[in-house]
Amino acid sequence: MTAPRTITVRTLDHGPLELRCPTWCTGEHEDDVHRADISHLGPDQPLTLPTRSGPVTNLVTALEVRPYAFDGFLRMPFVNVGIGADWYPTGLPGLEAMADTLAEQAEQLREQARRLAVLLQEARR
Template identity: 45%
Template sequence: MSRTVTISTVDYGEVTIPEPPWCTGEHPSDGYRIDISHYGHDVPLTIETSRGRVTAMTTALEQRPFTERHPGRGVFINVEIDGDHYPHDPDELHRLAAALNHHAQQLRVLGNELATLVQERQQ
């Protein structure tokens, strides 16, 4: 049996909805029904830099059961990049991964160019 949660809203009063098992249980109250969201745990995507490990982006499962906006009422992955959040459906998430692969290749090219310059300077 699924659990439910009751959330206080300014436009619909008390709203009781099923809560998915992955939801952390955080539901801000006194907002509008359309703003109700289920949030999963944050999954930080970290990278090693010359100054240590940093978070490049953070992802989390989310669902907005009353929204009419993209990506709809189903579960999606919210990706935080540079302080803003971008909802992704599966296809959009795959396109983001492909873009990151492209950027990784560009970094490899730059790394090779830098290695050549460093080597030339040492000679």
């Protein structure tokens, strides 16, 4: 996190617009956009899985807020969840549901590992 700072974004529909960035904002802002398309983005947080070929990104999360969006949900901070090529703006209840689901799926993966261990042990006999 950094200290809050003020930036100026050149918009197509409202001219230059002065904005105060949240402390978590990476400071990357595009000019020549519509005001409704302005967003503050936090750094990407990839969630990776180890594979035989090396780490593979499973999903990516990033804090975001779009202070002038038409959708009121997007005007408050949320976490944008990237899965494949798609992004899903997600609030606290959605993130908690995703975390619960990932924990359940982790247990399913552990169960698969236990089954594999038994099969490998049987194959060695």
